[in-house]
Amino acid sequence: MTNDKLKLQIKNFAFCIAxxxxxxxxxxxxxxxxxxxxxxxxxxxxxxxxxPGKTITQAYKVKNSGDDLVLTPNIVSFNxxxxxxxxxxxxxxxxxxxxxxxxxxxxxxxxxxxxxxxxSQQLVLKIxxxxxxxxxxxxFSLTLTTSPTPLIGMTKIGTKGVITSNILLTISKxxxxxRKAEISKFSSKKIFDSFDKPDFDVxxxxxxxxxxxxxxxxxxxxxxxxxxxxxxxxxxxxLVNAIRKINCRADNKVAPCQxxxxxxxxxxxxxxxxxxxxxxxxTEITFYAFPIKLSLAxxxxxxxxxxxxxxxx
Amino acid sequence: MTNDKLKLQIKNFAFCIAxxxxxxxxxxxxxxRxxxxxxxxxxxxxxxxxxxxxxxxxxxxxxxxxxxxxxxxQYGETGYIVLAGFQYISxxxxxxxxxxDLSIDFGSLTVDYFNEQINNLTISNGSARGYEVTVLANKQxxxxxxxxIPKTTCGDPACTTSKAEEWTSTxxxxxxxxxxxxxxxxxxxxxxxxRPFPDEDSSDSAQKVMEGTVVGTNKKVDITYxxxxxxxxxxxxxxxxxxxxxxxxx
Numbered sequence: 001m002t003n004d005k006l007k008l009q010i011k012n013f014a015f016c017i018a019x020x021x022x023x024x025x026x027x028x029x030x031x032x033x034x035x036x037x038x039x040x041x042x043x044x045x046x047x048x049x050x051x052p053g054k055t056i057t058q059a060y061k062v063k064n065s066g067d068d069l070v071l072t073p074n075i076v077s078f079n080x081x082x083x084x085x086x087x088x089x090x091x092x093x094x095x096x097x098x099x100x101x102x103x104x105x106x107x108x109x110x111x112x113x114x115x116x117x118x119x120s121q122q123l124v125l126k127i128x129x130x131x132x133x134x135x136x137x138x139x140f141s142l143t144l145t146t147s148p149t150p151l152i153g154m155t156k157i158g159t160k161g162v163i164t165s166n167i168l169l170t171i172s173k174x175x176x177x178x179r180k181a182e183i184s185k186f187s188s189k190k191i192f193d194s195f196d197k198p199d200f201d202v203x204x205x206x207x208x209x210x211x212x213x214x215x216x217x218x219x220x221x222x223x224x225x226x227x228x229x230x231x232x233x234x235x236x237x238x239l240v241n242a243i244r245k246i247n248c249r250a251d252n253k254v255a256p257c258q259x260x261x262x263x264x265x266x267x268x269x270x271x272x273x274x275x276x277x278x279x280x281x282x283t284e285i286t287f288y289a290f291p292i293k294l295s296l297a298x299x300x301x302x303x304x305x306x307x308x309x310x311x312x313x
Numbered sequence: 314m315t316n317d318k319l320k321l322q323i324k325n326f327a328f329c330i331a332x333x334x335x336x337x338x339x340x341x342x343x344x345x346r347x348x349x350x351x352x353x354x355x356x357x358x359x360x361x362x363x364x365x366x367x368x369x370x371x372x373x374x375x376x377x378x379x380x381x382x383x384x385x386x387q388y389g390e391t392g393y394i395v396l397a398g399f400q401y402i403s404x405x406x407x408x409x410x411x412x413x414d415l416s417i418d419f420g421s422l423t424v425d426y427f428n429e430q431i432n433n434l435t436i437s438n439g440s441a442r443g444y445e446v447t448v449l450a451n452k453q454x455x456x457x458x459x460x461x462i463p464k465t466t467c468g469d470p471a472c473t474t475s476k477a478e479e480w481t482s483t484x485x486x487x488x489x490x491x492x493x494x495x496x497x498x499x500x501x502x503x504x505x506x507x508r509p510f511p512d513e514d515s516s517d518s519a520q521k522v523m524e525g526t527v528v529g530t531n532k533k534v535d536i537t538y539x540x541x542x543x544x545x546x547x548x549x550x551x552x553x554x555x556x557x558x559x560x561x562x563x
Contacts, residue, residue: 040407044407044441044561047396051388087562087563089560148415154418154420156552159555160554163410163559
């Protein structure tokens, strides 16, 4: 190999390395330019019962795990959206216009602030209820909204992220608001297969003056009246004038109200029993379990056997 | 072995050792960083400043904010009861929402062709009972000359802002999106199902794109944005803004 050839090869190699470095540099730049929004907030819910004329403060931890952000904190009202606990954000109820503020020295509601990448910020929300506020429930959300990134170029779509934390506020002079429920639905299929897991649909309506959390269970009794299972209701929030589908708790986890694997046969009774404050609510339904699939399988097998035996004769 | 060769080998060995040390140094730095991150593992949050209640958390345990809270009987004296966080969930994981890219660039659009871009949404609702993510545009895709790329109708049957339908033919023009992932809205049956974006100008309400009912982390969906224009579409730079809102269930 001549010296010239060797030099050429070294030059080519150096050129390739330079191209590779340049490519990585460009890729790195592209990643840096694709702005990511990643924001966390704690707590996700705040429950407050308060007397008129009183003030409380609550600290929220906001963490930016994405790129540098400009965020605007705000308070809006919400209404229950469905029976699953989702919320529908609306404009702030004018009644509550002056109830909220932030005690942070340099951050105010409605004013943007910077939150650099990888940092956290504590927002201290002050809720001051006026002396003349009447006993009632109010539902709010603390929202944090990103400022939109400028759009440059041809057809482009900008996205903004909003994260919320809900506030359930009960104003009560004596601390004993009227909490009243109504069983809106308690049902299951009438007939189950013995190998199925019977499930129950529980829906509770709040007909009182303050949000409530039902505490209770569904008890399952067999034909001879012996209790075979208890399904613990999850104490979910049911807002005033709203219906909420209630889930159950199994092994410390949210779960559908469903019996575990058991072979059931005969007539069963499911009793829904829960408490709201000191008042008890009860109702019951009946369902039946039969080995339908097993019977069909046996019937089919028997029929086939008879046919085979008849043919042999 | 000559002296020169020996020296070269020693040099190589020293170089390897140096590289190894450098590697360990880098890894060690990472470990220290992780440790710093996990220094969150013991955290005293004075959540409610009025009464000195708070959370005492680590990776292995969490005392809820009820600790130190005022019993209902004391309401008469203090005038408030405050509970922060779901009382039946012991978790220090913040309710976190991630959008992978805040700017979707389509560049120059091709006529009679599905121009597509993707970004993704991720939710961690370790401390929240469940969540919903909704979307609302400020307006239709609009150019500086006020021309618009219409909302897609997908096909026959037509899709709406609240009901996805199949969009497989380039005979149908417009702008729409598909959602695919663990906890997508249920009407996005598969990757061919699309919806147009609801927008404020049309007085639409925000629509669900993602929903979860149980506690979990890193739940992710892909959003595919699709634009199909005809040759008659007025030339221009079209843009709009989408607002994705992540709200915990109550």
